Amino acid sequence: DIQMTQSPSSLSASVGDRVxxxxxxxxxxxxxxxxxxxxxxxxxxxxxxAASSLQSGVPSKFSGSGSGTDFTLxxxxxxxxxxxxxxxxxxxxxxxxxxxxxxxxIK
Amino acid sequence: xxxxxxxxxxxxxxxxxxxxxxxxxxFTFSTYGMHWVRQTPGKGxxxxxxxxxxxxxxxxxxSVKGRFTISRDNSKxxxxxxxxxxxxxxxxxxxxxxxxYDSSAxxxxxxxxxxxxxxxxx
Numbered sequence: 001d002i003q004m005t006q007s008p009s010s011l012s013a014s015v016g017d018r019v020x021x022x023x024x025x026x027x028x029x030x031x032x033x034x035x036x037x038x039x040x041x042x043x044x045x046x047x048x049x050a051a052s053s054l055q056s057g058v059p060s061k062f063s064g065s066g067s068g069t070d071f072t073l074x075x076x077x078x079x080x081x082x083x084x085x086x087x088x089x090x091x092x093x094x095x096x097x098x099x100x101x102x103x104x105x106i107k
Numbered sequence: 108x109x110x111x112x113x114x115x116x117x118x119x120x121x122x123x124x125x126x127x128x129x130x131x132x133x134f135t136f137s138t139y140g141m142h143w144v145r146q147t148p149g150k151g152x153x154x155x156x157x158x159x160x161x162x163x164x165x166x167x168x169x170s171v172k173g174r175f176t177i178s179r180d181n182s183k184x185x186x187x188x189x190x191x192x193x194x195x196x197x198x199x200x201x202x203x204x205x206x207x208y209d210s211s212a213x214x215x216x217x218x219x220x221x222x223x224x225x226x227x228x229x
Contacts, residue, residue: 034215043202043219044152050209055217087152091215094166096142098152 002026002090006099012107017078021102023071023088032092035064035073038101039084047086048073078104109133109218111203116223119193127188129203129220137161137181140206140214143188145199146222155201158186171197193227200224 003026013019023033031051036044046055048064051071061076075082083106088099115127129141143155156167156177165177176189186203200222207217 032209032211032213032215043222046215046217046219049207049215049217050211053209089152089216091213094154094157095168096154098154100151 001095002029002093002097004088004090004097004099006086006088006102008102009100010103010105012105013078014107015078015080019075019078019082019104021073021086021088021104023066023073023099025069025071025090028068029090029092031067032090033064033066033071034089034091035062036087036089037082037084038087044087075104080106109205111205111218111220113201113203113220113223116201116225118226118228120229121194121227123193124189124191125193125225127190127201127203127223127225129186129188131184131186131203131205134205136184141177141179141186142204142206142216143177143186144202144204144216144219145197146202147199153199156188157206190225193225195227198225198227 005024007022033051035048038044047058052064063074065072085101085103087101110132112130119125138160140159142157146152158165158177162179174192179186202222203220204216205218206214
């Protein structure tokens with residue numbers, strides 16, 4: 001199975017900050033990587049697929065990059081509604097696997 | 108708009124069975140594969156199983172293989188997860204998710220249901 005890791009596991013940031021989260025795969029996954037946002041008590045919300053493509057309706061303040069084993073999710077200007085936990089996930093083969101999550105909270 | 112509504116969760120004793128359902132609407136259900144994903148506080152998000160658009164192909168995680176079965180009824184726009192021989196470690200929120208195809212024809216999730224809680228406890 002492909003192992004996914006994320007860093008940091010949590011971070012504190014202020015409204016307006018630029019935030020970057022890193023995801024690493026244990027083996028190359030080309031660009032078959034997705035990012036999700038999850039708020040407490042809610043289902044994960046898809047943000048990005050194919051490492052850098054925005055899901056429909058997702059604002060452009062979210063961006064993704066990377067290929068192979070190293071990927072990043074960037075939020076250009078953090079807003080109150082962006083405080084949540086973010087997960088990466090590989091979908092190059094089964095079993096699909098997720099990172100452990102990065103919790104973004106208010107400084 | 109796409110809607111996925113899970114049902115069937117609850118409290119069940121170890122060793123017993125439970126069947127989850129996911130009713131889909133807002134898209135042509137019979138043309139998309141469907142997945143189940145679960146989430147626990149301790150293990151995070153775990154992919155459980157997938158079924159192809161026509162039910163001809165199914166894959167599941169090793170942790171549930173031989174105990175859980177995914178199926179679908181395209182006439183009812185519903186996907187199911189039959190869970191047998193339940194264990195305490197199966198306690199989780201179970202989500203169904205719809206897949207979409209990227210430009211390379213690889214499948215990713217584009218919609219998730221709200222989830223249903225399964226608690227395995229005596």
